[in-house]
Amino acid sequence: MKTAEDFAKEQKEISVSEFFEKNKHLLGFDNPTKSLLMAVKEAVDNSLDACEEAGILPELIVKIKNTKEDIFVVSVQDNGPGIVKEQIPRVFGKLLYGSKFHRLRQSRGQQGIGISSITLYSQLTTGEPTAVWSKVESHKKIHYTELHLNTVKNEPDIIKEEDLDKDILGEHGVKVEMILHGRYRRIVEDYLKQTSISNPFAKISYTAPDGTKKIYPRSINELPKAPKIMKPHPYGVEFGTLQRMLQKTNSKTLLSFLTNEFSSVGTQSARQICKIAKVDEKLKPAEIDRVIIEKIIKAMQTVKIQRPPLDCLSPIGANELEKSLKREYPDAEFVTSITREPDVYRGFPFLIEVGIVYGLQEEEKKNNNGDEDEKNSESVELIRFANRVPLLYQQSACGLTEAVKEVDWRRYNMGQKGGSLPSGPMKLVIHICSVWVPFVSESKEAVASYPEIIKEAKLAVQDAGRKLSSYLSGKHRAGEAKRRIQIFERYSGEVANSIGLLTKKDGKEIEKKLKDMIASRIHIKNIESSEHEEEIKKDKNDNIKKK
DSSP: OOOHHHHHHHOOOOOHHHHHHHOGGGGTOSSHHHHHHHHHHHHHHHHHHHHHHHTOOOEEEEEEEEEETTEEEEEEEOOSOOOOTTTHHHHHHOTTOOSSTTSOSOOSOOSSOHHHHHHHHHHHHTOOOEEEEEEOTTOSSEEEEEEEEETTTTEEEEEEEEEEOOOSSTTSEEEEEEEEEOOOOTHHHHHHHHHHHHOTTOEEEEEOTTSOEEEEOOSOSSOOOOOOOOOOOSTTOOHHHHHHHHHHOOOSSHHHHHHHHSTTOOHHHHHHHHHHHTOOTTOOGGGOOHHHHHHHHHHHHHSOOOOOOGGGOOOOOHHHHHHHHHHHOTTOSEEEEEEOOOEEETTEEEEEEEEEEEOOHHHHHHHHHSOHHHHHTSBOEEEEEETTEEEOSOGGGOHHHHHHHHSOGGGGTOEEOTTSOEESSEEEEEEEEESSOOBSSTTOOSBOOOHHHHHHHHHHHHHHHHHHHHHHHHHHHHHHHHHHHHHHHHHHHHHHHHHHHHHTSOHHHHHHHHHHHHHHHHHHHHHHHHHHHHHHHHHHHHHHHHO
């Protein structure tokens, strides 16, 4: 029989790398197809983040080469600021290492797992090291590194290091190359296309395994305004978070703590919180116990506090999103987009954007090849983004999907079966940007179903839905008017002859007058249709000016 001491001897610390080595599916490596996509995605996300933070318009070169059956070489090169020699091993060879976890500012990466997880997967499936070329502007030479990830210590093992004179990166930039087991599918192109939509300032050159080359050009030539680091917002702050903040603060009083450590809290708001909580504003933070913390949290939810500032977020923007969608889908009948004001969950600000692309010609061609009713009953294509990054998997588990399903699309002239996505020839884009996106897993494929996020996403979808409904109503009215006019045209000869017999006048002269009346009616309808479109554009421009 084992004793407590025997059990104690068996206990030992588990390295985070060892954990993910045994549970790589948590990082998104469920199957070979998805694993190959993850390698491209993590490297591209890193490159875009680096370029943006350095104020450089991104130019990325993505290549996938098939060396033998199910073995691929993935390389991603950027024109970013480069990575200093000392940091390269830890960035690419250490899990949970990065600069973005502890700061509240919108970025693609959050956990410090992404690119180092690819190093782990690569060595697990092929045993090959990850190769990194880095050129920093202040250095003349390129620093080259080959490395593995030591899963027992969660530390990088450097295989090879040297400085190169070759000029393969220009003045600055990074190139990473990984050899891994995978399976190639067109979902890689889907990811790059969607990345181009959500990052209209980036130029991406892509070479597929068969040698096919494609360029995703930028549609705007300036970077979005860089988001600023923010402090937590009091709405939604949890007990443990507030307790930790009180323990770490340098503020001398509760009043100064509230004004110094939180976003959007001024002296007046802080005094209101203290008054409602019935707590002395001069109380020292270190002396605040559990009972007082609970009172403060309740008071924070009661006091009216300004919403968090928008400058900590970097949305795509309604105009930019619409331009991107029109560039990618030039044959669409109707394109619109909206950007909501920011809201808060758990003290973190977030913002929702929605775009709609309706009536693509390619969809109409498919309809003509088959049963139209059956085709129109198919669900719309839902395109999800989080901090400008496409979410291609776990759609049904995503809070954004849930929000779309909760909308009654029949009110917006779209088909919908109970509790499902709407149906029809439409692509629906929904984007959440936040200083901390609540993903359901480490693979960052779906957004958690926080009530605040679902509510705001639903409102955003409804805003865009009303614009679509207005367009479809106008289209329907124009179609009905056209059908009525066609009926008059079809029977105008018979009507003219009948009127001629009754009035004993020339039937041909009467038919000519009837056709002139029909032509003038068509002209009036065209003017009304143009005015309707102008009204939609005017409303949209007015909304943009207000924002």
